[in-house]
Amino acid sequence: MIETRALVLDNLPLTEDIFKLHLLVPEIAAGVRGGQFVHLEVPGFSLRRPFTVADADEQSITLVIRRLGAGTAALAGIERGSSLAILGPLGRGFTPEKGRPLLLGGGIGAAALTLLARQLGECTFVMGGPNARELWLETLALPPGVGVGWATEDGSRGFAGNLVQYAAANLVPGLWVAACGPEPMLSGLQALLRERGLAGQFALEARMACGLGACNGCVVPTRQGNARVCRDGPVFAAQEVVFP
Numbered sequence: 001m002i003e004t005r006a007l008v009l010d011n012l013p014l015t016e017d018i019f020k021l022h023l024l025v026p027e028i029a030a031g032v033r034g035g036q037f038v039h040l041e042v043p044g045f046s047l048r049r050p051f052t053v054a055d056a057d058e059q060s061i062t063l064v065i066r067r068l069g070a071g072t073a074a075l076a077g078i079e080r081g082s083s084l085a086i087l088g089p090l091g092r093g094f095t096p097e098k099g100r101p102l103l104l105g106g107g108i109g110a111a112a113l114t115l116l117a118r119q120l121g122e123c124t125f126v127m128g129g130p131n132a133r134e135l136w137l138e139t140l141a142l143p144p145g146v147g148v149g150w151a152t153e154d155g156s157r158g159f160a161g162n163l164v165q166y167a168a169a170n171l172v173p174g175l176w177v178a179a180c181g182p183e184p185m186l187s188g189l190q191a192l193l194r195e196r197g198l199a200g201q202f203a204l205e206a207r208m209a210c211g212l213g214a215c216n217g218c219v220v221p222t223r224q225g226n227a228r229v230c231r232d233g234p235v236f237a238a239q240e241v242v243f244p
């Protein structure tokens, strides 16, 4: 884990609410695994914000960020050439298991899976959202071995339905599933994976303060007891997670 400064190379809008920050930060880019995150300074705010590394090469990382509150709104306006304090790579990333990988990303949750897709090289990656306008995955250049699919609730692109409905229709023996998205999606997927005897891993989100395992601000219940999303996760075995 390294604390350093990142130079903003680019800040591009992908949809109305989602933007892509490209940061020059070789010290972090070199060793990051799919599913790991960084803790990024937001100018004018005392607390850093956590974001998954959505893509990386030897020199730089890409973050895909949804504008949610004041901090992400400030980052949406950050200019090329700015410098931001950054800590990373943090947390435990995905550890792919036996089976053909199926990646399921709900909305901004797809950002937690894109570096995994690049590192796997060959996989199926389905992004879900309410409609075609919210789908941004094709704006990242994924390797040719990544087969991209879509699921939209209004049926405007790809499978008509949400990702749990997609999974109910498509989870077959021999798959290994990696997923990130809203809690009802992950809870529905957990039940389907259990029913069909398939293994998988989920990347979770929680509100964070320190990002380092010191404050217990990000604790979630698991079958092994309480776990810190920042240090013990954010990636957990699918059946470990306890949903309320």
Ligand SMILES: Cc1cc2nc3c(=O)[nH]c(=O)nc-3n(C[C@H](O)[C@H](O)[C@H](O)COP(=O)(O)OP(=O)(O)OC[C@H]3O[C@@H](n4cnc5c(N)ncnc54)[C@H](O)[C@@H]3O)c2cc1C
Pocket (backbone or CB within 6 Å): 037, 049, 050, 051, 052, 053, 063, 064, 065, 066, 067, 068, 069, 070, 071, 072, 073, 108, 111, 112, 204, 205, 206, 207, 208, 229, 234
């Ligand atoms: C490990 C990890 C990886 C993440 N990766 C990404 C990513 O790649 N892209 C991305 O857009 N976002 C990601 N997030 C979420 C991101 O950190 C928050 O959206 C951001 O910190 C919100 O900051 P803000 O100042 O805009 O909102 P705030 O003003 O802090 O909050 C606005 C509202 O959102 C709620 N909220 C804030 N953070 C969270 C959260 N983590 N979970 C649930 N509700 C929250 C608050 O309670 C409040 O109601 C990640 C979070 C974690 C823990």
Ligand code: FES
Pocket (backbone or CB within 6 Å): 207, 208, 209, 210, 211, 212, 213, 214, 215, 216, 217, 218, 219, 228, 229, 230, 231
């Ligand atoms: S944010 Fe402090 S322990 Fe996780």
